[in-house]
Amino acid sequence: MTTMDRPPFAEVYAAALTGDGRAVVGGNGDDRMLPVLRWLGPADDSDMALLAHCRGRTLDIGCGPGRMSAHLASLGHAVVGLDLVPAAVAQTRARGVPAVQGDVFGPVPHEGDWDTALLADGNIGIGGDPVRLLRRVVGLLAVGGRVVADLAAYGSGVRRTSLTIRTQEQHSEPFPWAIVGADAVAAVAEAAGLVTTEVHEHAGRWFGVLEVAR
Numbered sequence: 640m641t642t643m644d645r646p647p648f649a650e651v652y653a654a655a656l657t658g659d660g661r662a663v664v665g666g667n668g669d670d671r672m673l674p675v676l677r678w679l680g681p682a683d684d685s686d687m688a689l690l691a692h693c694r695g696r697t698l699d700i701g702c703g704p705g706r707m708s709a710h711l712a713s714l715g716h717a718v719v720g721l722d723l724v725p726a727a728v729a730q731t732r733a734r735g736v737p738a739v740q741g742d743v744f745g746p747v748p749h750e751g752d753w754d755t756a757l758l759a760d761g762n763i764g765i766g767g768d769p770v771r772l773l774r775r776v777v778g779l780l781a782v783g784g785r786v787v788a789d790l791a792a793y794g795s796g797v798r799r800t801s802l803t804i805r806t807q808e809q810h811s812e813p814f815p816w817a818i819v820g821a822d823a824v825a826a827v828a829e830a831a832g833l834v835t836t837e838v839h840e841h842a843g844r845w846f847g848v849l850e851v852a853r
Contacts, residue, residue: 651804651811653726656704666802666813673804678703678760679730682710686759688841690714692787692848695754698779700743701762705731711757711824712736719748744775753779758788763824767799767815773831777851785835786849788824793845795820799825 644725654663655675662673663679682690690710695717699708701806702720708731711718731738739748743765750787756776758765766772776786799822801813819827830848837848 645803645810645812648804648811648814649724651806651809653724654806654809655804656724656726656730656769661807663805665804665805666800666816667670678706678828680706682706685842685844686710687789688839689759689789689844689846690757692785692837692839693755693757694785696749696752696781697755697757698747698749698753699757699759700776701758701760702731702738703727703760705734705736705738707757708736708738709734721747738797743772743779747779750779752781754781754784756780756784756786758786761789761791761816761818762788763788763819764817767801767817769797769817769819769827770830773828773833773849780851782851784838784851787829788847788849790824790838790845791818791820792843792846793821793840795822797823817841821847824849 658679664668664673697716697718699720702708702722705720708718708720721729725740728738728740763769798818800816802816803813804811821838824847828835832852833849834852835847836850
């Protein structure tokens with residue numbers, strides 16, 4: 640099968656969300672197991688450390704099956720999940736959390752009204768151009784809004800790549816992605832009109848808080 644004959648990312652990702660634990664994501668020889676089983680479970684301690692920085696109305700961009708959104712909702716946050724994949728949206732809704740199917744670069748509910756945009760699980764890499772993504776996210780935020788984002792480890796820099804997802808039965812077409820390290824996020828944020836106000840590490844997990852520049 641050629642690359643052009645492969646199914647789209649969304650189709651293979653939906654199959655991965657069945658939770659058989661055998662999905663692999665990778666590209667350029669950097670393959671790793673997709674942590675689907677963890678995503679299907681409840682938020683863990685490191686998730687909670689990240690989510691503690693969310694404030695007010697939160698848009699969970701690339702929400703997947705909704706563990707992050709569900710934890711925020713349990714704390715009383717007004718939260719909505721956003722994901723391209725219908726199966727992910729359905730699983731988030733099954734946790735009792737509102738979710739919409741859509742692309743962050745397309746129409747998004749309540750644009751300009753969100754207090755926090757959450758980019759968990761490496762979703763600062765969506766689209767392969769983190770500056771473009773963050774500029775779009777700035778347009779979704781209310782005055783004084785913030786981005787809470789997972790980052791790669793310190794020293795990772797910024798790297799654009801393309802990835803695929805493989806299950807036992809399918810291999811997706813490539814899709815663009817980016818890696819943003821804790822050492823590089825300040826420059827990326829500045830180019831997008833944001834200021835990096837906090838960078839944290841918790842149990843080997845790096846994340847940052849980016850606020851709209853004043």
